[in-house]
Amino acid sequence: MTLALTRRNLAASNPGSERRVRTLPLIAPSVAVLLVWMIVPLALTLWFSFQRYNLLNPMLTGFAGLDNYRYMLTDPALWTAMTNTLLLVGWVLAITVVGGVLLAVMFDQEFFGRGIARLLAIAPFFVMPTVSALIWKNLLMHPVNGVFAWIANSIGIGAIDWFGSIPLTAIVLIVSWQWLPFALLILLTAIQSLDNEQKEAARMDGAGPFAMFFFITLPHLSRAISVVIMIETIFFLTIFAEIYVTTSGGPGLASTNLAFLIYLRALLDWDVGGASAGGVLAIVLANIVAFFLVRTIARNLQT
Amino acid sequence: METTLRAKLLMTVFAWTVTLLIFFPIFWMLVTSFKTEVEAVATPPSLFFEPTLENYDAVQERANYIRFALNSIGISIGSTLAALAFGIPAAYAMAFFPTKRTKSTLLWMLSTKMLPPVGVLVPIYLLFRDTGLLDTQIGLVIIYTLINLPIVVWMLYSFFKEVPGEILEAGRMDGPKPRQELWMLLMPLALPGIASTGLLSVILCWNEAFWSLNLTASQAAPLTAFIASFSSPEGLFWAKLSAASTMAIAPILIIGWLSQRQLVRGLTFGAVK
Numbered sequence: 047m048t049l050a051l052t053r054r055n056l057a058a059s060n061p062g063s064e065r066r067v068r069t070l071p072l073i074a075p076s077v078a079v080l081l082v083w084m085i086v087p088l089a090l091t092l093w094f095s096f097q098r099y100n101l102l103n104p105m106l107t108g109f110a111g112l113d114n115y116r117y118m119l120t121d122p123a124l125w126t127a128m129t130n131t132l133l134l135v136g137w138v139l140a141i142t143v144v145g146g147v148l149l150a151v152m153f154d155q156e157f158f159g160r161g162i163a164r165l166l167a168i169a170p171f172f173v174m175p176t177v178s179a180l181i182w183k184n185l186l187m188h189p190v191n192g193v194f195a196w197i198a199n200s201i202g203i204g205a206i207d208w209f210g211s212i213p214l215t216a217i218v219l220i221v222s223w224q225w226l227p228f229a230l231l232i233l234l235t236a237i238q239s240l241d242n243e244q245k246e247a248a249r250m251d252g253a254g255p256f257a258m259f260f261f262i263t264l265p266h267l268s269r270a271i272s273v274v275i276m277i278e279t280i281f282f283l284t285i286f287a288e289i290y291v292t293t294s295g296g297p298g299l300a301s302t303n304l305a306f307l308i309y310l311r312a313l314l315d316w317d318v319g320g321a322s323a324g325g326v327l328a329i330v331l332a333n334i335v336a337f338f339l340v341r342t343i344a345r346n347l348q349t
Numbered sequence: 350m351e352t353t354l355r356a357k358l359l360m361t362v363f364a365w366t367v368t369l370l371i372f373f374p375i376f377w378m379l380v381t382s383f384k385t386e387v388e389a390v391a392t393p394p395s396l397f398f399e400p401t402l403e404n405y406d407a408v409q410e411r412a413n414y415i416r417f418a419l420n421s422i423g424i425s426i427g428s429t430l431a432a433l434a435f436g437i438p439a440a441y442a443m444a445f446f447p448t449k450r451t452k453s454t455l456l457w458m459l460s461t462k463m464l465p466p467v468g469v470l471v472p473i474y475l476l477f478r479d480t481g482l483l484d485t486q487i488g489l490v491i492i493y494t495l496i497n498l499p500i501v502v503w504m505l506y507s508f509f510k511e512v513p514g515e516i517l518e519a520g521r522m523d524g525p526k527p528r529q530e531l532w533m534l535l536m537p538l539a540l541p542g543i544a545s546t547g548l549l550s551v552i553l554c555w556n557e558a559f560w561s562l563n564l565t566a567s568q569a570a571p572l573t574a575f576i577a578s579f580s581s582p583e584g585l586f587w588a589k590l591s592a593a594s595t596m597a598i599a600p601i602l603i604i605g606w607l608s609q610r611q612l613v614r615g616l617t618f619g620a621v622k
Binding site: 069071072073075076077079080083084086087088090091094149152153155156157158159160163165166167168169170171172173174175176177178180181182183184185186190191193195196200223226227228231232235270273274277280283284286287290291292304305308309312313318321322325326328329331332333335336339340343344 | 562
């Protein structure tokens, strides 16, 4: 607040300062490159999505009208991929948000070695997706030699063939492991901004730990939770590397999401038109989420 | 007093159990990287073994690890510098000389970040093919600069906003021109913020695995793509995979640990403080 006032005074005490400092040349380069980055690929995707265009079949050209869209929307693979996308987003969101809140509450308590424990707990977020996917796939989830198989066999429940029988669940687990620290990091920051006096007052009024959690901590976290949900959703809608290195979308289409389906159409079938139509669909989906995210952030932004 | 100590001890046991479970995959990767290939796939898992460095040697020698690492370093640093070169002037202008359009410009920049990469995969791939940018470092530098620029501007903006206005005012009394003002006064104050922003950008570039997998083949492939090559069935060497992975994530893990507090700001666009 004081800062904002100072800056306003600064501008007022220096009439014409904004004119003297021409900000346009400073901002224009960033705006220009981002504008090109936004418009050119988007326009090309839209253009291709109305074209008959397959790199394997150069004779096939011309305006396709809505054929690519019609083909895509009647393709059963699309609906499988959409279902998988929603399952993936929904489950990983549920696990990371619930787990992230619980972990944030845990790390808000005092215990020995908390600083080091926090470093270890956020580590998975800094592991590149191809590494985490392959370490989980082989070292942990391998149906014969993995650690999970060994544990399952030791307690007598029998090993699971993670990527053969429940590939989507396996990917949900891997992605959740990567993003749980993200939720923790952000929710912990939010939880630590909670007013101590407010907590103290509630405690004086006889609030137990559960009442404290549901009536003080959780409401305080609500905005941070919504930010986590929206940012994660935008990333999860197009999960790619984890699928690419573990299942390649299979078996069959069992773990193909929208991003992977577009990749299959584009760089394996070389169906530029069809893949572009899929791309437009992905952009529309992401924009629905982005709309709400930008609105939340805008409400929060003081200039 | 005794009960609080007991509570704290119980909490310690509980919290460390949870933490070690979360950290276990990374720990297990580290352990496996010091095993022989036979020990790596042994069931039950071998816990007591003679550690060996042969996997690290093998990865360096046979797989040309250095080239992938240099690609990762070159691409990450190149695109971070480029993003800072674009982002610092823009963030400076918007933080210190806000106009009516500043807020909408910031939000618009942010919205470009929300374009799903797969939505524009096809045109980017074709553009890169036709311009000879496929499988080049410069190609990835361009892409990473563009996808990280909104985050860089936002993070710098939020850091610059915290620089007290009085200091700039004092500087202006002495009459330096804006450019000198930027360098002489702002830099020492803004340097920690710029450093954190740069580190976040390096982390994001280093770990990016959509464009690197789709736009590189052999020449410019960074470590994300190198590790992905272990996914082929004939490439299943767990100990070597673990050694290569450990080397690939170590520098970023350290950077991430050092800058964890500042990262929240960049990752949430200032929406959570």
